[in-house]
Amino acid sequence: MSFSFRVTHTDGRARRGVMATAHGDVQTPAFMPVGTQGAVKGVLHRDLEQMGADILLGNTYHLYLRPGDDLIARRGGLHAFIGWPRPILTDSGGYQVFSLAARRTVAEDGVKFQSHLDGSAHLLTPEKVVDIQAQLGSDIAMVLDECLAHPSGDELVRPSMERTLRWARRARARFLTLYEKRGRESFSREGVLVTNSGQAQFGIVQGGTSAELREESARGTVAIGFEAYAIGGLSVGEPTDVMYKIVADTTPCLPEDRPRYLMGTGTPRDLVESVARGIDLFDCVLPTRNARNGQLFTSEGPINIKNAQYAEDDRPPDPACSCYTCRTFSRAYLRHLFRAGEINASTLNTLHNLHFYLDTLRQIRDAIAFRRFESFRTAFHQSLSRHLHDS
Amino acid sequence: MSFSFRVTHTDGRARRGVMATAHGDVQTPAFMPVGTQGAVKGVLHRDLEQMGADILLGNTYHLYLRPGDDLIARRGGLHAFIGWPRPILTDSGGYQVFSLAARRTVAEDGVKFQSHLDGSAHLLTPEKVVDIQAQLGSDIAMVLDECLAHPSGDELVRPSMERTLRWARRARARFLTLYEKRGRESFSREGVLVTNSGQAQFGIVQGGTSAELREESARGTVAIGFEAYAIGGLSVGEPTDVMYKIVADTTPCLPEDRPRYLMGTGTPRDLVESVARGIDLFDCVLPTRNARNGQLFTSEGPINIKNAQYAEDDRPPDPACSCYTCRTFSRAYLRHLFRAGEINASTLNTLHNLHFYLDTLRQIRDAIAFRRFESFRTAFHQSLSRHLHDS
Numbered sequence: 070m071s072f073s074f075r076v077t078h079t080d081g082r083a084r085r086g087v088m089a090t091a092h093g094d095v096q097t098p099a100f101m102p103v104g105t106q107g108a109v110k111g112v113l114h115r116d117l118e119q120m121g122a123d124i125l126l127g128n129t130y131h132l133y134l135r136p137g138d139d140l141i142a143r144r145g146g147l148h149a150f151i152g153w154p155r156p157i158l159t160d161s162g163g164y165q166v167f168s169l170a171a172r173r174t175v176a177e178d179g180v181k182f183q184s185h186l187d188g189s190a191h192l193l194t195p196e197k198v199v200d201i202q203a204q205l206g207s208d209i210a211m212v213l214d215e216c217l218a219h220p221s222g223d224e225l226v227r228p229s230m231e232r233t234l235r236w237a238r239r240a241r242a243r244f245l246t247l248y249e250k251r252g253r254e255s256f257s258r259e260g261v262l263v264t265n266s267g268q269a270q271f272g273i274v275q276g277g278t279s280a281e282l283r284e285e286s287a288r289g290t291v292a293i294g295f296e297a298y299a300i301g302g303l304s305v306g307e308p309t310d311v312m313y314k315i316v317a318d319t320t321p322c323l324p325e326d327r328p329r330y331l332m333g334t335g336t337p338r339d340l341v342e343s344v345a346r347g348i349d350l351f352d353c354v355l356p357t358r359n360a361r362n363g364q365l366f367t368s369e370g371p372i373n374i375k376n377a378q379y380a381e382d383d384r385p386p387d388p389a390c391s392c393y394t395c396r397t398f399s400r401a402y403l404r405h406l407f408r409a410g411e412i413n414a415s416t417l418n419t420l421h422n423l424h425f426y427l428d429t430l431r432q433i434r435d436a437i438a439f440r441r442f443e444s445f446r447t448a449f450h451q452s453l454s455r456h457l458h459d460s
Numbered sequence: 461m462s463f464s465f466r467v468t469h470t471d472g473r474a475r476r477g478v479m480a481t482a483h484g485d486v487q488t489p490a491f492m493p494v495g496t497q498g499a500v501k502g503v504l505h506r507d508l509e510q511m512g513a514d515i516l517l518g519n520t521y522h523l524y525l526r527p528g529d530d531l532i533a534r535r536g537g538l539h540a541f542i543g544w545p546r547p548i549l550t551d552s553g554g555y556q557v558f559s560l561a562a563r564r565t566v567a568e569d570g571v572k573f574q575s576h577l578d579g580s581a582h583l584l585t586p587e588k589v590v591d592i593q594a595q596l597g598s599d600i601a602m603v604l605d606e607c608l609a610h611p612s613g614d615e616l617v618r619p620s621m622e623r624t625l626r627w628a629r630r631a632r633a634r635f636l637t638l639y640e641k642r643g644r645e646s647f648s649r650e651g652v653l654v655t656n657s658g659q660a661q662f663g664i665v666q667g668g669t670s671a672e673l674r675e676e677s678a679r680g681t682v683a684i685g686f687e688a689y690a691i692g693g694l695s696v697g698e699p700t701d702v703m704y705k706i707v708a709d710t711t712p713c714l715p716e717d718r719p720r721y722l723m724g725t726g727t728p729r730d731l732v733e734s735v736a737r738g739i740d741l742f743d744c745v746l747p748t749r750n751a752r753n754g755q756l757f758t759s760e761g762p763i764n765i766k767n768a769q770y771a772e773d774d775r776p777p778d779p780a781c782s783c784y785t786c787r788t789f790s791r792a793y794l795r796h797l798f799r800a801g802e803i804n805a806s807t808l809n810t811l812h813n814l815h816f817y818l819d820t821l822r823q824i825r826d827a828i829a830f831r832r833f834e835s836f837r838t839a840f841h842q843s844l845s846r847h848l849h850d851s
Contacts, residue, residue, distance in 0.1 A: 106796070106797070106800045106802060107793070107796065107797075108797055108802045108804040109804075110802060110803050110804070111803050111804070111807075112804075113784070113804065113807065113808070114788065115784065115788075131800075135796070135799065135800060136771070136792075136796045136799075140771065140772060140792075143772060144772070144774060144790070144792060150790075150792065150793055150796075151793055152788045152789050152790070152793060380527070380531065381531060381534060381535070383535060393504070393506065397505065397506075397543045398543050399535070399541070399543070401527075401531075401535060401541065402498070402541055402542055402543060405497070405498065405526070405527045405541075406497070406498075406499055408526065408527075409497045409499075409522075409526060411497055411499045411501060412501050412502050412803055412806055412807070413499040413500075413501070413502070413503075413504065415803055416502075416504065416803070416807065417504070
């Protein structure tokens with residue numbers, strides 16, 4: 070087993086640490102850029118490495134449907150297929166089944182759906198999701214969970230949370246069967262080509278916005294015993310302070326010696342506030358998706374490069390930023406590229422936004438190490454609100 | 461005047477040299493990547509520099525319509541606006557007016573057209589085109605020429621070629637007026653903000669596929685006196701051997717001490733064959749546009765990465781290539797990215813194709829320097845035809 074986690078510094082509830090995986094170390098708190106189909110849209114692997122991205126997230130749903138986990142396993146797994154030698158986490162595909170797929174029906178066995186690509190019918194069970202990710206060979210595999218829309222009443226959330234727990238038990242059992250005898254780098258078992266014998270598996274806490282259900286889910290998931298734990302089902306439309314409260318209430322229910330992953334979050338402010346509540350890992354499409362829509366995150370708040378006010382603005386997007394985009398290009402040029410529909414607008418905006426996110430995490434880690442996280446947090450929020458937001 | 465050209469080596473009719481411009485030297489023969497709207501689609505400036513691109517081409521028609529040459533001049537010119545400190549050549553916009561614009565009418569004064577963006581009416585005269593490029597501040601400005609469709613009979617080609625000559629005289633007169641007193645880096649004259657006092661102007665030889673008209677056009681254009689000369693109106697659908705013959709017949713009519721630019725050409729084979737006939741400069745959208753359509757140029761001929769035969773092909777696109785794409789990624793992965801509609805497919809394919817083009821030119825220059833251009837030419841064509849082309 071290659072997975073381990075060590076907290077190296079604490080400051081209040083904020084933690085700094087190192088998460089070791091089969092493909093290298095991840096400095097935490099960490100942000101994982103989203104590489105849905107085996108690529109982070111608009112930026113190349115070498116740019117991610119230069120920006121200090123320790124770990125990528127790949128989407129199981131997308132890769133399962135195209136090009137298929139069988140094809141990827143025959144190439145030696147996801148790392149070899151996409152040419153990224155560092156850590157990779159794959160989600161379970163559950164969130165995408167519940168948000169993208171058509172004609173979805175959930176039963177105890179699993180979830181049936183039709184592909185958003187070609188309408189083909191599929192069944193994802195907790196076991197099948199383990200198998201797919203074993204073939205992908207990610208360093209961290211997530212269990213299949215049921216994702217509810219927000220808001221959902223407790224009468225829907227409780228049975229869903231309980232089903233997620235039962236699915237988690239099945240997923241763990243399957244995982245332990247596949248990885249019973251580790252040792253060789255890849256092996257075939259039960260018809261599954263396991264391409265990364267050092268894979269770890271994370272459980273997911275659900276429970277909507279109910280403190281009781283969240284705690285019950287956390288205790289139940291921890292009782293099953295995973296390498297680490299995630300908080301799912303947030304950033305789905307609930308108010309920010311509700312999310313912060315759930316995070317604050319849930320992290321104490323999770324083991325201190327395991328990383329805690331807040332799934333799908335969030336804004337720069339969300340990252341800082343969640344670290345303050347004991348979170349170690351993040352992923353989010355905001356920096357990449359918003360970049361392609363012309364929104365740039367800056368140290369003085371977001372700006373929308375489409376706006377006419379930037380037509381003759383010769384300043385870099387963020388004068389405080391040291392990324393390639395900010396070192397080289399003006400707002401006027403970036404606005405022109407965006408309006409002209411140039412691919413390079415997406416690339417340059419994404420380079421900046423990811424740099425901003427990764428740099429924010431770097432500052433967070435430094436602040437924790439020097440036990441000045443609270444002053445960093447205060448200064449960060451003050452800087453963000455200094456600017457009159459234009460978007 | 462910052463412009464100069466020096467032939468350093470010859471081998472048969474092939475020449476190697478150095479073209480000096482206000483923003484640095486260009487090793488010739490050179491290929492100019494096309495940055496239509498101030499960006500080479502899919503690759504960043506830093507990648508172009510790493511690949512050894514000495515000079516970019518910008519499209520006057522596009523930049524005039526959006527964001528406008530006035531806005532660019534207020535930013536200090538095109539180099540400052542787009543963040544590219546090296547040489548830039550701008551075309552005259554003529555070709556785009558004749559291929560993209562709507563409701564085009566040509567008269568002696570110039571060409572009226574409607575913008576392909578918003579239908580707005582515009583008149584481009586030879587003088588106006590000089591003024592626009594003076595505001596853009598490119599290092600090399602092209603004169604406005606009339607571009608005919610292929611095939612056109614001599615009864616159309618002769619008057620058009622003669623009009624192009626008259627336009628060239630007017631363009632040169634305007635250019636000499638604007639640049640009469642060079643010296644300061646930028647200055648305002650006749651309502652034009654001249655942003656690059658070291659700009660050079662190239663004339664363009666037209667004349668369709670007629671050897672007589674081509675020769676007449678060449679002699680007439682040279683008589684006007686430009687810093688250098690281009691051959692226009694080729695690569696518009698005529699057979700390759702016709703193009704090669706026109707190039708072979710025209711270059712002897714152009715001064716030996718000035719660079720010769722073959723506009724809008726071509727395939728890798730076209731580059732080698734045109735250098736063999738005395739050409740020094742090239743531009744073409746093939747490597748960039750075809751990359752976005754999935755065609756990769758390789759040392760064994762082009763491959764189309766969309767094809768099913770590459771689904772599980774773990775080889776790099778071109779095993780003989782040292783570009784980032786070929787060093788890092790497989791055909792299987794590139795096919796996946798293309799089919800999945802990922803931006804990175806365009807980026808990685810473009811990186812490779814431009815590297816292939818620029819590397820071919822580098823090999824050509826080396827071969828000329830060592831007086832082994834003929835053996836390089838033979839080997840190049842043999843390698844290209846070794847592969848059973850799939851597209």
